[in-house]
Amino acid sequence: MIRNRQHGRPTSLTRLRAEMPEDIDAISKLTTAAFENTEHSSGTEAAIVDALRAASALTISLVALENEEIVGHIAFSPVTIESGAEAWYGLGPVSVRPDRQGYGIGKMLIESGLAQLKQNGANGCVVLGDPGYYTRFGFTSDPALRYADVPAEYFQRIVFKGPPPTGAVAYHAGFDA
Ligand SMILES: CC(C)(COP(=O)(O)OP(=O)(O)OC[C@H]1O[C@@H](n2cnc3c(N)ncnc32)[C@H](O)[C@@H]1OP(=O)(O)O)[C@@H](O)C(=O)NCCC(=O)NCCS
Incomplete structure (x- = not known):
């Protein structure tokens, strides 16, 4: 196991x-x-990943490996948006093994996943999570785009192309797992 912290970078x-x-x-x-x-865990995140996979809705599923051990994972899946925008996706769940958190592995997974989504022709991506973390990747909140009764600042989006979508966002049914 490599534990040397290299200025916040993965090894x-x-x-x-x-x-x-x-x-x-x-x-x-x-x-x-x-x-x-x-504190914000539903306790069902692993089941969500499995349900998305079973429904062929894991649009992107990346693992981070160190010495052939999986230390990180990120999932992206399609979302539907009230305004009818197509090719929009949701980021998450994203997970880094507790002893490897804070070394930039989450950043690697998020940046690479977003780049792949964009390359695959996605119009944009939403995320539910701490705004302090996701704004660094270009996510911003838009009061015109809502998810359930979540406060606006915790629900963010990044537009790759096309007009910003509006209205209510629904995640894939796998999130009900
Ligand atoms: C969130 C998570 C994926 C980030 O991965 P990571 O490899 O630990 O993060 P990175 O090393 O890329 O980034 C570290 C930076 O993010 C910050 N950060 C990490 N998790 C954060 C969070 N939940 N909220 C705000 N900031 C966070 C750290 O303070 C650090 O900030 P700094 O660069 O200013 O020092 C990881 O911590 C994790 O698995 N957490 C538990 C599961 C979870 O909460 N997933 C996200 C649900 S929205």
């Missing part, structure tokens, strides 16, 4: 790739461990 041995079938158990365990002690 040079951290690499990303798309999930493979043999990663599924490790992703589930990692997701449970990452969210275990977070």
Whole structure:
């Protein structure tokens, strides 16, 4: 295990790739461990990832590896938006193994996932989470775009192309897991 903190960066041995079938158990365990002690956890994040996969709604699923061990994971899935905008996606769940948090692995996963989404032709992406974290990736909140009764600042979006969508956003049914 590499524990040397390199100015907040992942180690040079951290690499990303798309999930493979043999990663599924490790992703589930990692997701449970990452969210275990977070106050905003629903406790269902691992089940959500599994439900999205089962519904072929894991548009992007990336793992971060160090010494062939999975230390991070990020999922993206389609969302629907009241104004009818197409090719919009939701970021999350995103998980980094507790002992590897704060080393830039989340940043690697988010930046790479967003770049892939954009390259695949997505128009934009939404995220539900701490605004202090996600604004650094270009997410901003828009009072015209809402998710349930979540306060506006906790629900953010990044537009890749096209007009900013408006109205209520619905995540994939896998999030009801
Ligand atoms: C959130 C998470 C994915 C971030 O990954 P990470 O590899 O730890 O984050 P990074 O190293 O890329 O970024 C670290 C920076 O983000 C900040 N940060 C990390 N998690 C944060 C959070 N939940 N809210 C606000 N800031 C956060 C750190 O303070 C640090 O700030 P700094 O760069 O100014 O020092 C990871 O901490 C995690 O798995 N947390 C538990 C699960 C979770 O909350 N997932 C997100 C749900 S919205």
